[in-house]
Amino acid sequence: MLRKFLLQASIRRNFTASSSSFVFLRQCSSSSSSSSQIPNGHFVEHLENSAESPPSATISIDRTALYNPPEHSHEPSAESELVKNLKNIIKFRGGPITVAEYMEEVLTNPKAGYYINRDVFGADGDFITSPEVSQMFGEMIGVWAMCLWEQMGKPNKVNLVELGPGRGTLLADLLRGASKFKNFTDSLHIHMIECSPALQKLQYENLKCTTEDGADENEKRINSTIAESPVSWHAMLEQVPTGLPTIIIAHEFFDALPLHQFQKASRGWCEKMVDITENSSFRFVLSPQPTPATLYLMKRFKWAETEEIARLSHIEVCPKAIDLTQEISKRIAIDGGGALIIDYGVNGIVSNSLQAIRKHKFVDILDNPGSADLSAYVDFAAIRHSAEEVPGASVHGPMTQSQFLGSLGINFRVEALLDNCTEEQAESLRTGYWRLVGEGEAPFWEGPDDQTPIGMGTRYLAMAIVNQKQCVPAPFQ
Numbered sequence: 001m002l003r004k005f006l007l008q009a010s011i012r013r014n015f016t017a018s019s020s021s022f023v024f025l026r027q028c029s030s031s032s033s034s035s036s037q038i039p040n041g042h043f044v045e046h047l048e049n050s051a052e053s054p055p056s057a058t059i060s061i062d063r064t065a066l067y068n069p070p071e072h073s074h075e076p077s078a079e080s081e082l083v084k085n086l087k088n089i090i091k092f093r094g095g096p097i098t099v100a101e102y103m104e105e106v107l108t109n110p111k112a113g114y115y116i117n118r119d120v121f122g123a124d125g126d127f128i129t130s131p132e133v134s135q136m137f138g139e140m141i142g143v144w145a146m147c148l149w150e151q152m153g154k155p156n157k158v159n160l161v162e163l164g165p166g167r168g169t170l171l172a173d174l175l176r177g178a179s180k181f182k183n184f185t186d187s188l189h190i191h192m193i194e195c196s197p198a199l200q201k202l203q204y205e206n207l208k209c210t211t212e213d214g215a216d217e218n219e220k221r222i223n224s225t226i227a228e229s230p231v232s233w234h235a236m237l238e239q240v241p242t243g244l245p246t247i248i249i250a251h252e253f254f255d256a257l258p259l260h261q262f263q264k265a266s267r268g269w270c271e272k273m274v275d276i277t278e279n280s281s282f283r284f285v286l287s288p289q290p291t292p293a294t295l296y297l298m299k300r301f302k303w304a305e306t307e308e309i310a311r312l313s314h315i316e317v318c319p320k321a322i323d324l325t326q327e328i329s330k331r332i333a334i335d336g337g338g339a340l341i342i343d344y345g346v347n348g349i350v351s352n353s354l355q356a357i358r359k360h361k362f363v364d365i366l367d368n369p370g371s372a373d374l375s376a377y378v379d380f381a382a383i384r385h386s387a388e389e390v391p392g393a394s395v396h397g398p399m400t401q402s403q404f405l406g407s408l409g410i411n412f413r414v415e416a417l418l419d420n421c422t423e424e425q426a427e428s429l430r431t432g433y434w435r436l437v438g439e440g441e442a443p444f445w446e447g448p449d450d451q452t453p454i455g456m457g458t459r460y461l462a463m464a465i466v467n468q469k470q471c472v473p474a475p476f477q
């Protein structure tokens, strides 16, 4: 099945140039790990009682090769609606808000959130993701989904859910790649979980959707003409109808979920909060007493070794990731099927990884909120523990993206594509392949040094959650 897919899958979307032009991955560190320029480093000046302990060694993001942004843009500028909104929340609250509240508001405020009104991906956006790097990424996820569907006994109806589909590129490549496997594509009902109307529109276009009138007057039926599969959009997973076996894909979704940051102070672990100064700019402060999110910090501590906690002075905890993992696991335990989570992260506690990226450069987290992406490393150990608490679900991995794509046969796929393309397309395919499975800077790169593609092979991890009745999913055996 695997080999057949890799050689036979429909050839390709139009070759894109994105993999060779300069674009920035959200996780863009090279293999070395000194963190000499921490964009949000200035906050320490504003914190009371900050701990003297040295920065954690768990997460280190090498930003040395990056443009060094000003700490704040001090030029007078009209306040955006989002900035006004954040300040109002802090004023009416009568005190600072958590980093999670800040992040949620900045990314997904229904009117002015970062994701809501624009296409943020690619050379003209702020960063690039694997599906945009190469068609092979979506195709290999398709291989994974088909293998799982076979293991599930080839059900003739399946919910295929994608959380945070971005431009819809991953699913478009998955469907195009799988379109010769009619039994599989005919079984699919696609569900897109997307908060952004602008991105929903792009997804509709990229999946080549058409809309028809349904049985009753107000009902509309949307189909992706790539594989003739019905598609629907939802704001959250719980809105997807239950009762069918389900395949869930979450690629670079967990890293955008709002998280809480804690810092060790002389009085113990304090939550980092966002406040406004007298001159009306944002700053970080530490909570004077325990906050409600401390309960999640305690839960996270239970899953860690004492030594792991002892060496840290900063910790990030993501309650939404814990809750979402449990929701996914329950769905799969009841309805059958499995989920695939791929993201940049570590298999342990995450220390201080929240970052802001605008136009392919790291910027200050508090600078002009809503105009830059905010994301953080994913704590795969917390995901594993959260899923293991749900009876009927079993967890596999994490393994590196390189192992994952390699074991699924990306080498055969790239060879099949290289057999049938122009020299320019071959260059784009090779660069894309390197970025997906390589580590560090591409050895074959002949372009300008500051544009050397950085491999995503080891910084991105893959994890699967499947119904316990099923055998171990490929390629986690």
Ligand code: SAH
Residues within 6 Å of the ligand: 107, 108, 115, 129, 130, 131, 132, 163, 164, 165, 166, 167, 170, 193, 194, 195, 196, 199, 235, 250, 251, 252, 253, 256, 257
């Ligand atoms: N998976 C895509 C995009 C990753 S960016 C890719 O790899 O290219 C994160 C995506 O999740 C965007 O589509 C964003 O609009 C969506 N998103 C972020 N937070 C969300 C939330 N709370 N609910 C629904 N969608 C969300």
